[in-house]
Amino acid sequence: MSRNNRDGQPQKTPAVGRRGFVQAALGGAVAGACGATQAGAPGARAGAPAYRETLSTPVVERHQVVVAGGGPSGVIAAVAAARSGADTLLIERYAFLGGTGVASLMTCYNGFRNQHAPEALQTVKGIPAEYVAELVRLGGVADIDNYERQFTHDVTKGDIPYTVGFDPEAAKVAQLNILKREGVKLQLHSWIAAPMLDGTRVTGVIVESKSGRQAIAADIVIDCTGDGDVAAAAGAPFMSPDESGKTDRMPMTLMYRLGGLPAGVKGAFSGIRIKDRVTRWGPAAKGSALDVNNLTQAEIDTRLKLWDSIQEMRKQPGMESLYLLESATQIGVRETRRILGEYVVTTEDAIEGKRFPDVIAISSNPMPGYHGKRYFFAHAGFDIPYRSLVPKKIDGLVLSGRCISSEQGPFQSARSMAPAMAIGHASGCAAALAVKNGVQPRQLDVKALQALLVRQKAELRT
Numbered sequence: 001m002s003r004n005n006r007d008g009q010p011q012k013t014p015a016v017g018r019r020g021f022v023q024a025a026l027g028g029a030v031a032g033a034c035g036a037t038q039a040g041a042p043g044a045r046a047g048a049p050a051y052r053e054t055l056s057t058p059v060v061e062r063h064q065v066v067v068a069g070g071g072p073s074g075v076i077a078a079v080a081a082a083r084s085g086a087d088t089l090l091i092e093r094y095a096f097l098g099g100t101g102v103a104s105l106m107t108c109y110n111g112f113r114n115q116h117a118p119e120a121l122q123t124v125k126g127i128p129a130e131y132v133a134e135l136v137r138l139g140g141v142a143d144i145d146n147y148e149r150q151f152t153h154d155v156t157k158g159d160i161p162y163t164v165g166f167d168p169e170a171a172k173v174a175q176l177n178i179l180k181r182e183g184v185k186l187q188l189h190s191w192i193a194a195p196m197l198d199g200t201r202v203t204g205v206i207v208e209s210k211s212g213r214q215a216i217a218a219d220i221v222i223d224c225t226g227d228g229d230v231a232a233a234a235g236a237p238f239m240s241p242d243e244s245g246k247t248d249r250m251p252m253t254l255m256y257r258l259g260g261l262p263a264g265v266k267g268a269f270s271g272i273r274i275k276d277r278v279t280r281w282g283p284a285a286k287g288s289a290l291d292v293n294n295l296t297q298a299e300i301d302t303r304l305k306l307w308d309s310i311q312e313m314r315k316q317p318g319m320e321s322l323y324l325l326e327s328a329t330q331i332g333v334r335e336t337r338r339i340l341g342e343y344v345v346t347t348e349d350a351i352e353g354k355r356f357p358d359v360i361a362i363s364s365n366p367m368p369g370y371h372g373k374r375y376f377f378a379h380a381g382f383d384i385p386y387r388s389l390v391p392k393k394i395d396g397l398v399l400s401g402r403c404i405s406s407e408q409g410p411f412q413s414a415r416s417m418a419p420a421m422a423i424g425h426a427s428g429c430a431a432a433l434a435v436k437n438g439v440q441p442r443q444l445d446v447k448a449l450q451a452l453l454v455r456q457k458a459e460l461r462t
């Protein structure tokens with residue numbers, strides 16, 4: 001297969017060489033694929049000169065399932081794949097797991113059920129619920145959060161409310177515990193730079209780390225990078241709001257934790273509170289998080305603003321003890337690519353509460369920015385069909401988390417971490433089943449996948 005590299009020259013797809021090396025002649029990256037709506041290769045700048053590299057990358061490992069990215073969706077996908085019998089490796093760029101929930105301090109898992117009535121059905125169960133039970137066991141659930149509470153549920157008894165506020169340090173440990181129990185192999189500090197490709201089939205990933213550039217082969221890769229990095233670089237077409245021109249991209253926000261909240265202050269203090277510490281939403285930034293210059297500027301601007309705003313807060317009478325306990329490791333990125341799959345979940349599907357024969361998860365979370373308002377569903381949740389996890393054109397790959405195939409409306413709902421975990425549960429089971437049956441994800445027997453998910457206590461309303 002021939003694709004365009006950064007300077008637009010035809011580029012040969014790398015193949016696994018005879019001595020276990022992946023070989024590629026590059027104009028900057030192995031993967032220089034074009035998105036459906038994005039001109040040019042990721043990272044390309046019009047008219048920029050190209051530096052041509054020739055690389056020989058050792059294939060250091062092979063696994064049945066490789067999970068790319070250790071956010072809420074990736075952690076659950078890895079547990080599910082391993083539990084379903086696959087030898088599984090989870091790769092993460094940071095030194096810890098948890099993705100946006102931990103690295104960007106977004107410390108409340110929303111969407112275990114509808115926030116408003118009808119809310120009787122807990123739509124996210126299975127492995128995500130086991131993970132919440134582990135958080136409870138570690139004492140890692142927050143005391144109070146900023147969300148209205150119209151209903152009574154008791155997370156300590158496994159009856160999970162709409163949202164679960166959490167301690168990010170406990171989350172790091174809870175995630176390690178559930179992965180360890182399931183025998184998932186973990187590789188931290190590793191940036192997934194590109195997919196390994198055999199034509200249009202993903203055959204593994206190329207990682208960069210302190211060990212150098214390494215190829216890790218896989219029967220199936222699950223893209224849990226949030227941004228759909230693997231899928232986009234493999235050449236899967238994708239949608240993003242800026243190129244469509246029809247919708248605004250959801251902004252980035254720098255989350256932070258305050259310490260030293262005075263004893264007399266009651267309630268959530270506009271955040272997620274654990275004793276005298278509270279996680280809050282900080283300054284926001286616009287623009288694409290896929291543009292490193294824009295992302296850098298967003299970090300600079302929001303961090304400087306945050307510091308000043310906290311000094312102002314401390315000037316208020318009685319608030320002198322407040323201090324900036326921690327700002328997020330990275331600014332929170334809400335929206336980048338949505339990969340085009342075999343089915344695109346539509347806003348109508350979400351509003352109607354559509355049910356699909358190939359349901360693999362349910363999203364009940366409101367659409368927080370639907371025409372500028374928080375839109376609550378008048379139903380218990382809409383189905384996520386398996387086809388929205390299968391990228392068009394590309395084999396060897398399952399989509400998961402916030403990059404699945406959907407319009408912006410349902411994306412705003414299902415990107416919340418509880419549905420993202422439920423989708424992770426499904427993607428992990430799907431990858432393991434595909435390996436077991438020696439088929440591509442698009443050929444999977446969906447009834448068998450559903451049966452496996454139900455055995456693992458996922459809620460599918462079947």
Ligand SMILES: Cc1cc2nc3c(=O)[nH]c(=O)nc-3n(C[C@H](O)[C@H](O)[C@H](O)COP(=O)(O)OP(=O)(O)OC[C@H]3O[C@@H](n4cnc5c(N)ncnc54)[C@H](O)[C@@H]3O)c2cc1C
Pocket residue numbers: 068069070071072073074091092093094097098099100101103104106108109110111190191192193224225226227229252253254331332333334400401402403415416417418420
């Ligand atoms: C400011 C903000 C507020 C939000 N509010 C809420 C809320 O209140 N409640 C809620 O439930 N959700 C909320 N969300 C949404 C939610 O946090 C995300 O949509 C969700 O975390 C997506 O999960 P994910 O696993 O798909 O991706 P992510 O959480 O983004 O995880 C992706 C993981 O992949 C890793 N990764 C990415 N690229 C690479 C690479 N190339 N190589 C190696 N590793 C890589 C990342 O480090 C990360 O660990 C919010 C998001 C933001 C930004």
